[in-house]
Amino acid sequence: MKKKSIVIIDTSSIIVEGLKTIIETSPEFKVSKIYRENYASVSIPLHGIDILLVDPRMSSVSQFSKFIHDCRTENDSMVVMALQTTYLPAQMLEGVDGVLELDDSPASIVSKLRNTSNKNAGNKTSDNCDLSQREKEVLVLVAKGLTNKEIADQLNLSVYTVITHRKNITAKTNIKSVSGLTIYALLNNLVTQSEFELSGGE
């Protein structure tokens, strides 16, 4: 089984090192990156990350909800969990998928991570027209009439990866033809009609 990749953001060494040790006792997870900083001051590449653990303390509700929104725009299949190390107002935790508390036992931390990430995976399959950010990018270029090779070059991917994305797009939308995908992209405002007409349709 592929390990789920976790990123931790917190200014406290005690917390991040402790969490890392606890998380890595479980074979399901690996901590792929630690940011010992305030989340607002770092720029984090989120591609390929399964779970983001972030400590929202010392920021405002609106700052934190903007941060969550930005993260989800970049990677909408990722689970976001808050680390509650101090008192947090309830609104602060509205946008997150789950919360880890300072008093949680190691077993409860691992089970919270597992349950939250599984629950999230379940939602994604039932709402099957939700494309990931990368899939949307590929779809836009398909709609504009580019070949797999051209898409690969433009997005810095291998042709093989582009084909995999295209298969997933078709599996999620149930649409196979290029012209059908173009309509899907237009209906979801991923491309505008003028962009589509400039490319000369199919």
Next chain:
Amino acid sequence: MNKFTEKNKFIELLNYNPQLILMLPRFGMKLGFGEKRVEEICKMNDVPVFMFLLLCNVYSFDDYMPSDEEIKEIDGKTLVNYLIASHDYYLNHRLKHIEKHITKIANEAGKIGSVLLEFFKGYEEEVASHFKTEEETLFPSLERSAQDAIPDNVDTHSISKSHDNMGDKLSDLTNIIIKYLPAEIMPNERIGVWFDIIQLSKDLDKHAVVEEKILMPYIKWMKGVGL
């Protein structure tokens, strides 16, 4: 039941598979058949009963595979007439009917409407051109029975492939109409045309099965390979 025979009443065939009503116009047969048996109806309408049953059986039973003997017995002219009548029904009746409804929906769908209509017309053109290829390259030689009459360049593989592509587009259309167009655009019209497309799609699938289980093996046999 796994096969119809000439002793069945035609109404029994219809009760088993209502889609078989479409066989009547394709064979030039009329309604008002009462309780007549298949053999009587065929005789009245001057249709070879063997061909009528072969088509009804392939059309209705997924695991029905014509034997080598049956393929040899095929009457090319009847088969071609049947296929041309089917093409005419799809292009000039069903697709025109669906186009009328899609146009209504497209007119209410704002900017996306023109793209939707274009998609449908693209599909129609693809179907028309597929039928034209078959009618021009394949059918004329089938009506003769000389073995050397089949052109060597007939690409049966690309014909099958094109069946798949057309099926994909029709399935895309049903998804777009039901799942992705904004909810408020003509819901009743969309539900109506959705059923029309599903019905057409089933019929076209069977049409492709007929070509693959009857037409292609017949061509192979005429070419003197495979049988």
